[in-house]
Amino acid sequence: MRISANFDGGNIETISLANPDDIQLAIRPDAGGEFYQWFNFRFEATIGKTYTLNILNAGGASYLKGWEDYQAVASYDRQTWFRLPTEYKDGKLSISVELDCEAIQIAYFTPYSYERHLDLISAVQLHPLVSTEHLGLTLDGRDMTLVKVGDDDPSKKSIWITARQHPGETMAEWLVEGLLNQLLDNDCPTSKALLDKANFYIVPNMNPDGSVRGHLRTNAVGANLNREWQTPSLERSPEVYYVVNKMHETGVDLFYDVHGDEGLPYVFLAGCEGIPNYSDKLASLQQDFVAALSLASADFQTEFGYDKDEPGKANLTVACNWVANTFKCLSNTLEMPFKDNANLADPFQGWSPERSVYFGEASLIAMRAVIDKIGQ
Numbered sequence: 001m002r003i004s005a006n007f008d009g010g011n012i013e014t015i016s017l018a019n020p021d022d023i024q025l026a027i028r029p030d031a032g033g034e035f036y037q038w039f040n041f042r043f044e045a046t047i048g049k050t051y052t053l054n055i056l057n058a059g060g061a062s063y064l065k066g067w068e069d070y071q072a073v074a075s076y077d078r079q080t081w082f083r084l085p086t087e088y089k090d091g092k093l094s095i096s097v098e099l100d101c102e103a104i105q106i107a108y109f110t111p112y113s114y115e116r117h118l119d120l121i122s123a124v125q126l127h128p129l130v131s132t133e134h135l136g137l138t139l140d141g142r143d144m145t146l147v148k149v150g151d152d153d154p155s156k157k158s159i160w161i162t163a164r165q166h167p168g169e170t171m172a173e174w175l176v177e178g179l180l181n182q183l184l185d186n187d188c189p190t191s192k193a194l195l196d197k198a199n200f201y202i203v204p205n206m207n208p209d210g211s212v213r214g215h216l217r218t219n220a221v222g223a224n225l226n227r228e229w230q231t232p233s234l235e236r237s238p239e240v241y242y243v244v245n246k247m248h249e250t251g252v253d254l255f256y257d258v259h260g261d262e263g264l265p266y267v268f269l270a271g272c273e274g275i276p277n278y279s280d281k282l283a284s285l286q287q288d289f290v291a292a293l294s295l296a297s298a299d300f301q302t303e304f305g306y307d308k309d310e311p312g313k314a315n316l317t318v319a320c321n322w323v324a325n326t327f328k329c330l331s332n333t334l335e336m337p338f339k340d341n342a343n344l345a346d347p348f349q350g351w352s353p354e355r356s357v358y359f360g361e362a363s364l365i366a367m368r369a370v371i372d373k374i375g376q
Contacts (some may be wrong), residue, residue, distance in 0.1 A: 001051075005041040008113045011214030012041035015056065020049065026057045030215040032222020037061045037262060038168035039072075040107040040214060043097070050098040053106070059091025062216060066262030067093055070339050071350060073110050076101045081110045083350050109260070109338050110353050112170040114142075114212050117205050120177055121145055127184045129195065135242035139220040142208040144242050149183055150199030157198040157253040157375045159367060162243065165225040165319065166217045167210030169260035171336045171356045176204045176258065178357030182364055190368050197371050201250060206239050226257075227315075229322035240319075247323070253375035254367060255323040255331040265342040265351075266304045267359065269293070270333040272324035274309020275316070285330040285370055292369030297362035299341050299355060306335075330374055334363070 001020070005012040015024035029036040036057075045051055058067060067088035072095045075081045084106065085096040097104060105111075124130050124147060135144040150156060161179065163172035183191045183200060194200075205211060209220040218224055223237045232240035261268075271286050272278065293300050314321040324331035336359065340350035 002044040003041055004044075005039075005214065007042070008115065008212055009040050009111050009214050010042075011039050020045070020051050023051060023053045025053055025055050027055060027061065028214065030210070030218040030222060031213070031220055032218055034222065035062045035215070035217040035224075037063060037066060038108045038214060038216040040105070040111055042103055042105050044103040045099055047099050047102055050096065053095045053097065055093040055095070056091075058088060058093035063262035066338060068263070069265065072106055072108065073350070074104050074106045075110075076104055078105055081352065082348055108168065108216075109170050109351075110174070112164075112173040112211075112353075114205075114208060117173065117208070117211070120173075120180070120204060121147060124149075124180055124184060130184065133246075135246060136238055138209045138239055140209040140212070142212070144203070144208070144239055146243075146246060147180070147202045147204065148199065149180070149202065150195060153199070157371065158250045159194075159198045159200050159254045159256070160247060160250075160252050160323070161200065161202045161256045161258065162206050162319065163204055163258040164211060165206045165257070166259060167205075167207040167213075168216035169258075170211075171260045171338075171351065171353070172258040173204050174353040174356035175334075175336070175360040175363070176202060178360030179363055180204075180360075181357075182361040190364050194364060194368055194371060198253070198367075199250075201246070203243060206243070208239075226259075226319055227317045229319050230317045247327070252323055252327040252329050252331075254329060254370070255320065255327075256363065256367075257319045257323075257331075257333045259333055259335050260338055261335040262338050264304055264335070265337045265339045266301055267297075267299045267334075267336050267341060268301060268305035270306045270320065270335065271308070272314060272321050272331045274311060274314030275321050275325040276312050276314075277325045277328050278311065279328070282324070282328070282330060285373055286332075288373065289330060289332070289366050289370050293362065293366040296365035297359055299344060299359055300362070301343055330370065 071083035133146040228237035320333040
């Protein structure tokens with residue numbers, strides 16, 4: 001038997017391989033030690049045998065509700081991913097696998113590698129409406145890249161989309177891939193209508209360092225980027241610093257920050273109702289956007305989600321709130337599940353890259369529904 005996590009986005013520590021029925025593992029915490037839950041590793045053993053892999057420190061993970069009704073994802077070819085029988089009990093996460101091939105990759109959710117991230121940026125730049133801009137370097141020296149879709153018409157509205165502030169939330173970049181491909185489809189009338197009226201500014205991966213390091217939530221120095229927006233710094237959160245500066249340059253008429261939620265098995269939005277600058281106009285825009293998204297995707301729902309902030313009590317270090325308050329614009333955090341959508345369950349895959357891609361496409365329909373009302 002052999003276990004390896006020495007690759008892009010890998011995370012696991014091997015404690016013992018002595019017993020096939022009790023392979024003992026541990027998740028390595030993010031830089032700073034505050035968060036951990038993401039795991040991603042390769043397991044090699046004998047075909048046809050069944051193994052139990054026990055993550056012993058699961059009881060100290062960041063979101064214990066994330067283990068309830070959770071199943072790990074796995075793949076033999078790193079293309080098709082499926083769920084494995086998984087149980088959380090007495091602080092231990094147990095994953096059962098019967099090997100059909102000599103090696104299998106097992107992860108918290110389907111990975112979105114840094115190489116795929118680079119492939120995405122390289123592929124979309126071939127489109128005549130796309131330009132890429134180097135915003136700056138991360139603390140580990142990786143590129144912060146902005147993808148602009150549009151032209152130089154200053155009268156157009158500015159739509160900003162960010163993903164993977166929390167690097168373990170890989171479903172966010174899967175969504176952006178789907179959204180970008182649909183936006184660049186010359187035969188899509190929704191995309192054409194949007195691009196007639198708006199320029200898109202998209203950061204597919206806000207946290208490249210955390211992504212490569214195998215972090216759940218933080219960057220190279222342990223900063224939770226979604227708590228850095230009020231006072232970002234080059235020393236602690238250059239990723240946010242560069243994006244904030246660019247937003248001031250372009251303005252923002254609509255902001256869509258894409259995430260994943262460990263505990264809730266639903267797709268939902270978190271708005272900015274608690275910001276000091278919240279208004280009747282923003283409330284009306286929010287209502288229209290929610291209604292359109294509900295029609296655009298059967299995966300979306302409004303019954304389950306986060307509690308709304310009280311008026312004037314929003315945390316302005318959070319991207320959604322800071323952007324809405326600063327630019328007085330429609331602003332939302334989108335959350336997708338790590339588990340499954342309980343309203344439309346898929347026992348084989350659960351929530352998946354494919355469903356994230358489809359939701360990216362649906363998001364454009366909701367943006368089209370409000371494009372004439374934003375920025376007025």
